Amino acid sequence: MAPSDKKLLHGTLDTLILKTLSHGPRHGYAVARWIESKTGDAILVEEGSLYPALYRLEKKGLLKSEWGISELERRAKFYRLTDRGATALAEETDAWLRFSGAVTSILTSRP
Amino acid sequence: MAPSDKKLLHGTLDTLILKTLSHGPRHGYAVARWIESKTGDAILVEEGSLYPALYRLEKKGLLKSEWGISELERRAKFYRLTDRGATALAEETDAWLRFSGAVTSILTSRP
DNA sequence: TCCTGATGCATCGGCTGTCTAGGTATACAC
DNA sequence: GTGTATACCTAGACAGCCGATGCATCAGGA
Numbered sequence: 006m007a008p009s010d011k012k013l014l015h016g017t018l019d020t021l022i023l024k025t026l027s028h029g030p031r032h033g034y035a036v037a038r039w040i041e042s043k044t045g046d047a048i049l050v051e052e053g054s055l056y057p058a059l060y061r062l063e064k065k066g067l068l069k070s071e072w073g074i075s076e077l078e079r080r081a082k083f084y085r086l087t088d089r090g091a092t093a094l095a096e097e098t099d100a101w102l103r104f105s106g107a108v109t110s111i112l113t114s115r116p
Numbered sequence: 117m118a119p120s121d122k123k124l125l126h127g128t129l130d131t132l133i134l135k136t137l138s139h140g141p142r143h144g145y146a147v148a149r150w151i152e153s154k155t156g157d158a159i160l161v162e163e164g165s166l167y168p169a170l171y172r173l174e175k176k177g178l179l180k181s182e183w184g185i186s187e188l189e190r191r192a193k194f195y196r197l198t199d200r201g202a203t204a205l206a207e208e209t210d211a212w213l214r215f216s217g218a219v220t221s222i223l224t225s226r227p
Numbered sequence: 228t229c230c231t232g233a234t235g236c237a238t239c240g241g242c243t244g245t246c247t248a249g250g251t252a253t254a255c256a257c
Numbered sequence: 258g259t260g261t262a263t264a265c266c267t268a269g270a271c272a273g274c275c276g277a278t279g280c281a282t283c284a285g286g287a
Contacts, residue, residue: 013127013215013274014273014274015126015127015128015215015273015274016126016127016273016274017126017219018273019273020223021219021222024222025222027227028227032236033235033236034236035235043218043221043222043225044218044219044221044222045218047215048215048218048219051274051275052235052236052237053237053238053239053274053275054274054275056236056237056238057237057238057273058273058274061272061273077233077234077235077283078282078283079234079235080235080236080281080282081234081235081236082235082236098223098224101219101220101223102220102223102224103158104126104159105219105220106158107155107156107158107159108128108132108155108159108212108216109212109216110154110155111132111136111154111155112131112132112209112212112213113209113213114154116138124245125244126244127243127244127245129245143264143265144265145263145264146264162245162246162247163264163265163266164245164246164248164266164268165244167265167266168244168245169244169245171266172243172244186263188254188255188263188264189253189254190254190263190264191252191253191265192263192264192265193265228287229286229287230285231284231286231287232283232284232285233282233284234281234282234283234284235281236280236281237278237280238277238278238279239276239277239278239279240275240276241274241275241276242273242274242275243272243275244272244273244274245271245272245273246270246271247268247269247270248267248268248269249266249267249268249269250265250266250267250268251266252263252265253262253263253264254261255261255262255263256259256260256261256262257258257259257261
């Protein structure tokens with residue numbers, strides 16, 4: 006495998022987080038692990054990307070947070086989707102499908 | 117349509133340019149118009165993104181440029197893919213398909 | 228006992244890519 | 258002459274991501 010086999014997020018992290026939380030509230034660390042496991046590590050979620058994204062989304066009113074206790078009895082901040090977050094998720098999913106479809110269609114086209 | 121219907125490139129511009137040039141040499145302006153027309157304007161290529169990208173790719177040795185005359189008899193800089201550019205295109209296309217597939221699979225999954 | 232690794236939060240600096248906005252110049256139609 | 262399309266380029270700003278680092282707790286192994 007090439008040494009530059011980066012797992013870039015390309016601006017999709019916010020949408021992926023919203024989608025993850027649409028399955029129910031989770032704490033930040035669990036969100037990252039869930040995304041990675043669901044993609045078979047095709048996507049890596051660095052903590053330096055994750056926490057700013059969560060903060061960003063909460064600031065926009067798409068998430069709400071609450072301190073609680075994780076499954077492993079540790080202090081953790083749980084996030085849940087707001088109504089506005091659900092709306093944003095639908096819109097962004099739609100935009101992603103159109104965009105990625107367009108890119109894939111070009112990249113896989115034969116001369 | 118939402119007013120914030122941005123056509124973001126999400127880091128795919130370099131790959132799209134390489135792909136465009138794999139069909140044969142073109143000048144910059146034509147590359148942008150080709151991408152836009154192929155996607156039915158789902159993707160917009162701003163000139164402030166285009167020219168820095170072309171410069172970037174040439175600096176990396178993935179493109180070679182040469183001044184010439186466009187179909188409309190105007191001075192234009194023509195770009196062609198180098199061998200390294202073709203290799204990079206193959207790698208980046210592969211990376212894109214894996215990445216976008218992973219994202220799409222998450223976003224379209226049902227709880 | 229000490230050390231490592233996993234869990235869980237957070238921030239900082241720097242880089243890269245994109246956009247906005249401007250500029251230059253030529254050709255052609257009106 | 259004036260506008261429109263073609264064709265190039267750059268500067269400035271900003272957002273998102275990454276790497277590094279820091280804090281704290283707990284389990285398990287050497």
